[in-house]
Amino acid sequence: MSQLYSTSITPEISSLRLCFYGAGSMAEAIVRGLIDQGLTAPKQIGMINRQNAARLDELSARYGVLAAFDNESKSVMLGEADIVFLAIKPKDAAEALKQLRHVLRRDQLIVSIIAGLSIHTMESLLGQSMNIVRTMPNTSSTIGLGATGISFSSSVPEGQRSLAEAMFKSVGMTAVVEEHLLDVVTGVSGSGPAYIYYMMEAMIEAGRGRGLSDEAARELTIQTVLGAAHMVKSTNEHPADLRNKVTSPNGTTQAAIETLDAHGFSQAIIHAVGRAADRAAEMGKDIERSATS
Structure with missing residues (x-):
């Protein structure tokens, strides 16, 4: 059992492998915050997207993170990660999560920044209950002044909750709210x-x-x-x-x-x-x- 899953004590982020599924501006903001704040090293971060190889090359050169380009490498990177960030567009979410059903493990922490996508729907698409952190950051995260609303699935232990908050505090402030209030967070700070x-x-x-x-x-x-x-x-x-x-x-x-x-x-x-x-x-x-x- 991995360190991330087996303990309620907050694990050291630097010891964990992170994978960002999606490489847009918000994913980049979080990566930059984690690295700039010294929470983890670039070699611990992997990034993938659907097809924009030039974007992955750009991020790899800029931050020193790892990138996966072919389907096999993507599956390996996702499967080996301790924390998987879902940073895909809402319109692509259902298809993408269905494809991840046989790739992700029960002991991984899933962090979603997909607007509007509920924890219940994510678990249905993934075919199992998982430790899910649902978030709503805003674009000011790109300069370290973000505001992020955070909610957790019931199975997320205290250590992982603290871990999630620490990651998003690297790009601004956080507010933990009940999941049904995340849409309000979207209205206030997201937009x-x-x-x-x-x-x-x-x-x-x-x-x-x-x-x-x-x-x-x-x-x-x-x-x-x-x-x-x-x-x-x-x-x-x-x-x-x-x-x-x-x-x-x-x-x-x-x-x-x-x-x-x-x-x-x-x-x-x-x-x-x-x-x-x-x-x-x-x-x-x-x-x-x-x-x-």
Whole structure:
């Protein structure tokens, strides 16, 4: 029995073999975080994808990780891994997991970053109960400032739970939640960076429209968003309290906030988060239907 499966004590990540099934930007972010934080060595990490050999060559050259290109090598790499990261696109998930049914072992830890795919559906596709960590990271993980929601199948022991949290803390912060809340995590933080980018687009465009240069509008917007986020984090105050402190009666900020309210700004954000969460659930149901068809 492997060290990973046989103990509730958190194993040393550096002693384990990791395999990433999927080599997109999120997989790369996790790999970079693990290596940069000194949690493991590149030689302990293997990466595979469906057909993009050039991408694997790029990652191998950049980080020193191992890559498998033919089907036999892929099966060996997956079978020998202690931890398998499922980093494939949702639309490819059902087919891919069915193909893994006879490759993966019961004593492996499976870490999924597939949006909407439930633990129950994963176990059905794999044909057995397994130790599964379901996660929802966001794109800020690529710069070490990610936010990741994490849920566990009931069989995952404490040691493996701590291990999973440590891996994702290498690319940001983590929040352990009940699985049914992961769709909400998707709405808040998974898709969240895009809401901020969208607001920044509008701020930049407004500045340009009122005469600022492209560079000035961009830099002022970036610094404003950065500073606001740091203020919330460093003071630990509620955003509403900080907003009230800078909103003088009959001043410029009050006029701006009243305009946002008149256009339903808060409700638009609330509805956007809710729709993203609902869409994550819909995607999961689509995968489940394709798995049983």
